Amino acid sequence: MSATFFGHPRGLATLFLTEMWERFTFYGMRAVLILFLVASVSTGGLGLDDKTATAIYGLYTAGTYLAGLPGGWVADRLIGAQRAVMLGGTLITTGNFLLAISASPKGFYIGLLVIVLGVGLLKPNVSAIVAGLYPEGGARLDSAFTIFYIGINIGGALGPIVIPLAQKFFGLRAGFGAGAVFMLLGVLQFYFTRKYLGEAGVRAAPIHALGSDTTLVPRSKEWTRFWIGTASLALVVLMSSAGWIPMDALRLGQAAAYVIAGMAILYFAYYFIFADLTTEERKRGVVLVVLFIGCALFFSGFEQAGSSLTLFAERYTDRMMGWLHFEIPTGWFQSLNSIFIILFAPFFAWVWIALARRKLNPSAPAKFAVGVMLMGSGFLVMAAAAAIVAHGSKVLPYWLLMTYLLHTFGELCLSPVGLSYYTKLAPKRFVGQMMGMWFLALSLGNLVAGLIAGEFDANNVAAMPGQFMHIVYFSVGLGAILLVLSRPVKKLMGNVE
Numbered sequence: 214m215s216a217t218f219f220g221h222p223r224g225l226a227t228l229f230l231t232e233m234w235e236r237f238t239f240y241g242m243r244a245v246l247i248l249f250l251v252a253s254v255s256t257g258g259l260g261l262d263d264k265t266a267t268a269i270y271g272l273y274t275a276g277t278y279l280a281g282l283p284g285g286w287v288a289d290r291l292i293g294a295q296r297a298v299m300l301g302g303t304l305i306t307t308g309n310f311l312l313a314i315s316a317s318p319k320g321f322y323i324g325l326l327v328i329v330l331g332v333g334l335l336k337p338n339v340s341a342i343v344a345g346l347y348p349e350g351g352a353r354l355d356s357a358f359t360i361f362y363i364g365i366n367i368g369g370a371l372g373p374i375v376i377p378l379a380q381k382f383f384g385l386r387a388g389f390g391a392g393a394v395f396m397l398l399g400v401l402q403f404y405f406t407r408k409y410l411g412e413a414g415v416r417a418a419p420i421h422a423l424g425s426d427t428t429l430v431p432r433s434k435e436w437t438r439f440w441i442g443t444a445s446l447a448l449v450v451l452m453s454s455a456g457w458i459p460m461d462a463l464r465l466g467q468a469a470a471y472v473i474a475g476m477a478i479l480y481f482a483y484y485f486i487f488a489d490l491t492t493e494e495r496k497r498g499v500v501l502v503v504l505f506i507g508c509a510l511f512f513s514g515f516e517q518a519g520s521s522l523t524l525f526a527e528r529y530t531d532r533m534m535g536w537l538h539f540e541i542p543t544g545w546f547q548s549l550n551s552i553f554i555i556l557f558a559p560f561f562a563w564v565w566i567a568l569a570r571r572k573l574n575p576s577a578p579a580k581f582a583v584g585v586m587l588m589g590s591g592f593l594v595m596a597a598a599a600a601i602v603a604h605g606s607k608v609l610p611y612w613l614l615m616t617y618l619l620h621t622f623g624e625l626c627l628s629p630v631g632l633s634y635y636t637k638l639a640p641k642r643f644v645g646q647m648m649g650m651w652f653l654a655l656s657l658g659n660l661v662a663g664l665i666a667g668e669f670d671a672n673n674v675a676a677m678p679g680q681f682m683h684i685v686y687f688s689v690g691l692g693a694i695l696l697v698l699s700r701p702v703k704k705l706m707g708n709v710e
């Protein structure tokens with residue numbers, strides 16, 4: 214294959230652009246979602262109260278990560294990653310289109326569900342194809358993922374600028390319509406350039422008969438499972454839209470948090486008791502549990518970006534650029550994370566290398582602890598801003614800017630090491646499942662973030678500084694405990710670097 218994309222095979226450009234447009238749509242839509250949910254019916258919104266809206270927001274974002282589990286399974290077992298990406302992109306387009314045109318709240322929620330399923334099919338599998346382009350792995354693959362990650366963040370930076378603008382000029386729903394169009398662009402791009410991917414992700418993995426390396430079994434059993442799952446989901450949707458299953462977003466969100474936490478506990482119990490682990494693997498399993506908790510904790514703060522922090526930007530931040538007579542759309546704040554990632558990721562990479570040269574490279578658990586504490590300190594800034602608001606004035610945008618900067622620094626400490634240690638610390642035969650657990654932790658964090666965001670009361674701004682401080686105490690405290698534990702925990706990792 215001739216190298217034509219920053220010294221990489223042309224196929225990487227196909228995947229880069231697909232993921233860029235997907236993130237563009239995803240983060241662009243997310244930047245306006247909470248505001249649409251709480252906007253009054255007379256202005257074209259859904260007119261929900263904050264508690265319900267933040268719960269729906271949490272369920273939606275948690276869903277997109279959870280859906281990665283069946284999404285990966287469908288690609289591996291049934292249709293291959295390429296077709297999963299096509300199908301996922303088509304569903305995301307359809308879902309956003311439904312958000313734009315649905316006349317009833319019901320149609321809107323179905324649109325959200327369709328997007329969730331689409332992201333679950335597209336996101337994990339497009340990354341899997343990146344890996345598939347470099348069967349030899351190593352430094353070339355790392356470099357490919359670095360480029361791919363830039364694509365993610367170009368999309369993540371531009372989407373939340375363009376979609377809120379579309380909304381500002383063409384109406385509340387137009388933003389969703391624009392999202393649909395951009396995702397469609399991504400899908401068509403993928404379809405017409407997928408030939409550059411070669412064999413990567415074309416087919417599902419062969420399924421071997423038990424105990425045999427050569428005898429293949431047909432996929433009929435997997436297809437049956439697939440259709441049972443799909444039919445059950447369709448049934449739940451039908452019954453709830455007919456009003457037979459009462460849907461209360463807040464209670465659903467709370468129940469889902471317990472279910473996900475319960476799934477994690479059961480899985481780890483199974484892992485330690487029945488998985489036939491060696492002593493070494495058992496010790497590393499403890500590290501996986503600690504990192505799971507750290508991840509869920511971090512994202513339960515970080516992922517309030519699009520809920521409580523967006524509501525703060527909308528209601529209490531002076532977004533008027535006086536000299537331009539232009540009010541910054543609230544959604545624009547959501548592009549800061551990606552912009553900061555692009556600006557500071559190289560700096561962080563340099564810091565880790567410089568520290569490693571001096572043999573000071575912090576261990577993965579230590580980086581997690583620092584990440585959680587940075588997240589907490591971001592909320593300290595919010596507490597200060599909220600104290601000004603409690604005195605009755607709006608604040609300047611710099612407070613939120615600072616919070617998002619600290620949160621991004623936290624992400625840069627925690628997120629890149631997280632997934633890589635999840636694959637390194639698990640025995641080979643469990644790598645796939647452990648990646649699923651990482652996504653489960655992310656999902657749990659997102660859900661809890663929605664529930665915490667629901668605790669803020671727009672009619673009681675006086676309580677706001679204290680509520681932000683609660684998050685600070687909790688996360689800085691637990692971060693400190695993690696830091697103290699990081700030495701013994703690192704010992705448990707053995708020789709894994």
Ligand code: PHE
Pocket residue numbers: 236365369624628655
């Ligand atoms: N923003 C990146 C993405 O969407 C990475 C990320 C994922 C960061 C999940 C936080 C949570 O892929």
